[in-house]
Amino acid sequence: MDTEVLVVGAGPTGLTLANELRVAGVPAVLVDRLAQRSTLSKAGGVQSRTQEAFDQRGLLEPLLATGNHPDGIAHFAGITLPLTRGRHRHPWRSIPQVVIEGFLEEHLAAQGIRVRRDHELTGLAQDEDGVTATFAGGGVIRSRYLVAADGGRSTVRSLLRAEFPGRPGTVTTVAADVRLSGDVPAMTHVQGDDGHWAALFPLGTDPQGRPLRRLSMGGPGRSLPRETPVTEDEIRDGLRAVFGSRVELLELRYARRITNAARQAAQYRHGRVFLAGDAAHVHLPIGAQGMNTGIQDALNLGWKLGAAVHGWAPEHLLGTYHAERHPVAAAVLRNVQAQSLLMDQQGTRDPDLLAAKDLFAALTHLRDVQYHLDDTLSGMGIRYPMPGDDQPLVGLPAPDLDLGPVRSHALLRSGRGLLIDPADRFAKVAGLWPDRVDRAGQGTGAEPMLVRPDGYVCWAGDPDTLEPALGHWFGEPR
Incomplete structure (x- = not known):
């Protein structure tokens, strides 16, 4: 090899x-x-x-x-x-x-x-x-x-x-990195009555400290073949269709067409x-x-x-x-x-779609709806299927716990698993996997749990199932 x-x-x-x-x-x-x-x-x-x-x-x-x-x-x-x-x-x-x-x-x-x-x-x-x-x-x-x-x-x-x-892709839209002037919102998605839309979010600053933004835009007649170059005039025209004269293009740094494949x-x-x-x-x-x-x-x-x-x-x-x-x-x-459907990428302004988006927007005022969508988008709601996932923590990202002189996330830098053992009960069983699993947390108020090297909890709760869990994820003892 x-x-x-x-x-x-x-x-x-x-x-x-x-x-x-x-x-x-x-x-x-x-x-x-x-x-x-x-x-x-x-x-x-x-x-x-x-x-x-x-x-x-x-x-x-x-x-x-x-x-x-x-x-x-x-x-x-x-x-x-x-x-x-x-x-x-x-x-x-x-x-x-x-x-x-x-x-x-x-x-x-x-x-x-x-x-x-x-x-x-x-x-x-x-x-x-x-x-x-x-x-x-x-x-x-x-x-x-x-x-x-x-x-x-x-x-x-x-x-x-x-x-x-x-x-396959059925429509193209423009994505561009730009510098803008005027009444520029920090983050927005705006669609005009004629279906033209634009979305902005910040990209930090350039080396001179000037703010950069990612611009996405589309609408009726703007779905062009993917290979068609994006021009400054096209960007200016798209901005004007949505923002009027309030927002102007200062610099186009990069642009491409993307599809909804x-x-x-x-x-x-x-x-x-x-x-x-x-x-x-x-x-x-x-x-x-x-x-x-x-x-x-x-x-x-x-x-x-x-x-x-x-x-x-x-x-x-x-x-x-x-x-x-x-x-x-x-x-x-x-x-x-x-x-993509709710954002009406093609700018159809279809009445049925607008009605569905209005209803959806109203639902997002509910805290539980926002929390559910946040779990979906942030990656924090990912739960892997694992043995023992009837326990609340198993399969989820591990919390960052205060283990006295160090936090638990810092202990994962070794690339090994981590057994959090606050009552000092599991030294003997953990000692069978010394090259693959570290043990910490003695004397703290943390919950006992086993964390994989990628930061996901793979055991918690029942002490009788700890050794099988170690074997399942870390192989035969040394």
């Missing part, structure tokens, strides 16, 4: 996975077909759960120190959810994808892991022992496992001939090859859910591949990646399709 894991694609998903493998002590190679990192913002928001995960690896504080990354209020189909402010430890934040990619790539380089660029994959073959990847120019890399993180038009998925069912791979695992991020699921980009879902794919898969490489993974463990993550992305596709 040239390496244990080959990661194809150096976007947020691939970079996060490479870091997870590094934390797990697994040799990995990260390749990308681009000769240099993209300068396009693409996604722009980071959910609460993703920030928690970065915090658990010690990455959140230095990431936030890279610039001005304002927080904001969650929205669903452009309807803001103000009652959710302050619900989670980390609010939704505006951090452009290009910033996240640059930060993660530099972090990996500081650990001696550099992206091998200008590597265009052309061939793929796997056998019982590993995967052979061939690249343009004749280069070959042999690995025990391969992960496709190479985007919505994934070469790996194509070479696998993997099923990618769903719906919605597809998801039927299987995330194909032998020794795994699909993650946009290679596994694509949808209309709303609320950066694609980027966040891909990062969470990587966090779920990384420690499991590490366990397989180190030889202690239970036989079923790699299979839980598809079982846990496929339903999550399926739910994302459904909520994005619902938002």
